Amino acid sequence: MKNLKTVVLSNQEISPGYFRMQILAPGYNKLAKPGQFVMFRVQRSLPPLLRRPFGIFRVGFMPADCDSMPPKEFIELIYKVVGSGTEIMQRLHQGDPVELLGPLGNGFDLGVAEEEKILVGGGIGLVPLYMLAERMVATSKVRLLMGGRTRDDIITVTEFERLGVETYVSTEDGSLGDEGLVTQVLERKLDKYPKSTVFACGPMPMIKAVQKICFERGIPLQVSLEALMACGVGACLGCVVKGAGHTEVEPRYLCTCTSGPVFAAEDLDWGNSEVSTVVAGGCK
Amino acid sequence: MIKPTEKILQPKMAVEIAGIKLKNPVMPASGTFGYGEEYAPYINLNQLGAVVTKGTSLNPKAGNNTPRICETVSGMLNAIGLQNVGVDAFIKDKIVYLEQFDTPVIVNFFGNTQEEYGEVAARLNDVPGVAALEMNISCPNVKHGGIIFGTDPKAAFAAVSLVRKRTTKPLIVKLTPNVTDIQITARATEDAGADALSLINTLTGMAVDVKTRRPRLANTIGGLSGPAIRPIAVRLVHQVVQAVQVPVIGIGGISRAMDALEFLIVGAKAVQVGTANFVDPNAMATIIAGLEDFCQEEGIADINDLIGSLEL
Ligand SMILES: Cc1cc2nc3c(=O)[nH]c(=O)nc-3n(C[C@H](O)[C@H](O)[C@H](O)COP(=O)(O)OP(=O)(O)OC[C@H]3O[C@@H](n4cnc5c(N)ncnc54)[C@H](O)[C@@H]3O)c2cc1C
Ligand SMILES: Cc1cc2nc3c(=O)[nH]c(=O)nc-3n(C[C@H](O)[C@H](O)[C@H](O)COP(=O)(O)O)c2cc1C
Ligand code: FES
Numbered sequence: 001m002k003n004l005k006t007v008v009l010s011n012q013e014i015s016p017g018y019f020r021m022q023i024l025a026p027g028y029n030k031l032a033k034p035g036q037f038v039m040f041r042v043q044r045s046l047p048p049l050l051r052r053p054f055g056i057f058r059v060g061f062m063p064a065d066c067d068s069m070p071p072k073e074f075i076e077l078i079y080k081v082v083g084s085g086t087e088i089m090q091r092l093h094q095g096d097p098v099e100l101l102g103p104l105g106n107g108f109d110l111g112v113a114e115e116e117k118i119l120v121g122g123g124i125g126l127v128p129l130y131m132l133a134e135r136m137v138a139t140s141k142v143r144l145l146m147g148g149r150t151r152d153d154i155i156t157v158t159e160f161e162r163l164g165v166e167t168y169v170s171t172e173d174g175s176l177g178d179e180g181l182v183t184q185v186l187e188r189k190l191d192k193y194p195k196s197t198v199f200a201c202g203p204m205p206m207i208k209a210v211q212k213i214c215f216e217r218g219i220p221l222q223v224s225l226e227a228l229m230a231c232g233v234g235a236c237l238g239c240v241v242k243g244a245g246h247t248e249v250e251p252r253y254l255c256t257c258t259s260g261p262v263f264a265a266e267d268l269d270w271g272n273s274e275v276s277t278v279v280a281g282g283c284k
Numbered sequence: 285m286i287k288p289t290e291k292i293l294q295p296k297m298a299v300e301i302a303g304i305k306l307k308n309p310v311m312p313a314s315g316t317f318g319y320g321e322e323y324a325p326y327i328n329l330n331q332l333g334a335v336v337t338k339g340t341s342l343n344p345k346a347g348n349n350t351p352r353i354c355e356t357v358s359g360m361l362n363a364i365g366l367q368n369v370g371v372d373a374f375i376k377d378k379i380v381y382l383e384q385f386d387t388p389v390i391v392n393f394f395g396n397t398q399e400e401y402g403e404v405a406a407r408l409n410d411v412p413g414v415a416a417l418e419m420n421i422s423c424p425n426v427k428h429g430g431i432i433f434g435t436d437p438k439a440a441f442a443a444v445s446l447v448r449k450r451t452t453k454p455l456i457v458k459l460t461p462n463v464t465d466i467q468i469t470a471r472a473t474e475d476a477g478a479d480a481l482s483l484i485n486t487l488t489g490m491a492v493d494v495k496t497r498r499p500r501l502a503n504t505i506g507g508l509s510g511p512a513i514r515p516i517a518v519r520l521v522h523q524v525v526q527a528v529q530v531p532v533i534g535i536g537g538i539s540r541a542m543d544a545l546e547f548l549i550v551g552a553k554a555v556q557v558g559t560a561n562f563v564d565p566n567a568m569a570t571i572i573a574g575l576e577d578f579c580q581e582e583g584i585a586d587i588n589d590l591i592g593s594l595e596l
Pocket of ligand 2: 556
């Protein structure tokens with residue numbers, strides 16, 4: 001864990017409004033675990049003031065510019081342009097200075113090998129699932145259920161397929177894959193593969209629906225959450241979510257940045273809508 | 285006028301506040317550096333002038349609902365609600381970690397009543413690892429919290445007087461900027477026995493999501509911090525330095541050495557760095573190095589010569 005002053009290697013639009021950025025990141029191949037994130041400093045000057053949290057899509061090595069040099073270690077972010085910070089990000093080019101604080105957070109618990117795994121990704125929520133799939137395909141059957149509003153939200157699915165993941169796409173408008181919600185696909189798959197473990201990341205309404213489905217069937221579930229973050233290291237207490245057993249009298253707040261962003265579903269409080277405001281109340 | 289003479293190789297950076305010796309005048313602001321441990325992977329705590337811990341109260345405190353933070357232009361609003369583990373757990377679990385460092389620990393604390401303030405101070409008084417107490421009479425987040433004390437000179441005087449009776453540790457009182465005349469509260473707390481004053485805490489502020497027409501913070505109102513507040517903070521430190529004899533610690537929007545220098549030049553003996561830690565966890569180390577560079581360049585042998593050197 002450290003702050004890395006580094007540079008952008010590449011930055012390309014992969015689908016309308018979605019970008020893939022590679023960043024030079026020595027050490028990350030060894031350090032980064034599936035589900036971890038970085039606090040990304042978009043540029044040295046203001047705005048924006050705060051860093052932005054982004055999941056690590058994947059880590060890797062790329063050939064150096066000449067043979068005598070060692071390969072370059074990189075991390076890849078995939079981001080959706082939604083506001084001031086990501087608008088600046090989309091204009092960054094190769095060689096532009098940026099900073100990475102990380103890898104941060106706990107990451108996924110890979111669970112038992114051989115067990116069947118279902119990954120549920122809603123739009124940009126797909127990001128942390130790629131490294132997870134990479135680690136699990138060798139020993140487990142992995143199925144990815146990818147949902148989005150329209151076909152533009154369906155990203156990187158072929159890359160999952162190349163890993164050997166079985167993929168199922170659904171869109172709300174039917175422009176790609178099945179028409180409907182990804183959670184409907186999840187119910188069908190769980191009917192067929194009831195012994196699966198589920199890993200989910202996406203918008204809060206999707207996460208909640210996934211939790212309900214898994215809870216009713218007694219299926220183990222891990223979710224990766226988003227929260228407004230200032231520090232990313234457990235110091236500001238801005239990113240809290242309510243933990244299981246939370247009450248007004250005996251509150252139990254967990255930091256998304258250090259106790260998460262991945263939580264076992266049973267460790268969270270699903271009883272009210274408060275969790276959703278963490279994300280919905282973002283400073284858009 | 286300070287005359288640049290020749291380059292100074294090793295300027296003296298140490299300062300003293302209320303009897304505590306600091307290696308240099310730079311320390312974190314309470315609530316932005318956790319209990320120190322959170323930032324230890326990123327910055328050497330031995331480098332710092334002091335460590336200031338998250339506000340501690342008599343009983344554990346849950347804090348506010350979310351959203352608790354929101355970025356604004358060159359700043360941020362927060363309404364954390366002073367979430368903390370409570371003084372007993374703090375003493376048991378948090379202070380021990382900091383004892384391994386050769387850096388004084390300043391414990392920020394608050395209460396809902398003056399008796400609570402007194403009780404927390406008393407419990408911290410016997411803890412050897414505590415170098416000084418910083419009494420937050422200014423947090424704008426909690427409905428029945430510090431705000432009453434910090435904006436009412438009589439209440440501030442009474443609370444500080446009570447705390448003064450219950451602790452022999454150096455006592456720093458942290459002032460709120462949300463008052464009409466800060467010199468009045470500054471004098472009241474000095475008269476009540478404060479050994480030093482620190483300022484500013486956050487300025488109350490509010491932001492609205494125009495689409496949902498809801499406040500961006502669950503608490504509606506929050507505290508503004510970051511670069512946006514610096515000119516206000518420098519002005520207030522300048523005014524307080526004129527009004528009191530005790531040393532003053534300057535806080536508000538410091539992210540570079542140049543920012544810290546403004547506070548030192550108007551008369552702050554030390555500075556605290558808050559929001560900038562979130563942006564760059566190594567910010568304080570860069571500031572310390574920058575202060576040293578400045579002294580070298582300007583031919584200042586001892587940073588104390590710079591403090592209060594404002595030309596009017
Ligand atoms: C652990 C984690 C992993 C994430 N991974 C990804 C990812 O892989 N790809 C991706 O596109 N996005 C990801 N996000 C969301 C991403 O952080 C926001 O989209 C981004 O911060 C928006 O910044 P902005 O300046 O463009 O938006 P603005 O709305 O202008 O941002 C204003 C403030 O709100 C915060 N904010 C706004 N939306 C969110 C959000 N959804 N979650 C958290 N903070 C938010 C910003 O960080 C900033 O502090 C992740 C969030 C978290 C917490
Ligand atoms: C997230 C956050 C939490 C804070 N918590 C406390 C606290 O517990 N006690 C306190 O006295 N001040 C607290 N403060 C105020 C800071 O210590 C500081 O006075 C203020 O942020 C201004 O400095 P800055 O502009 O450098 O951040 C907090 C500030 C922030 C941003
Ligand atoms: S983001 Fe600061 S505590 Fe989690």
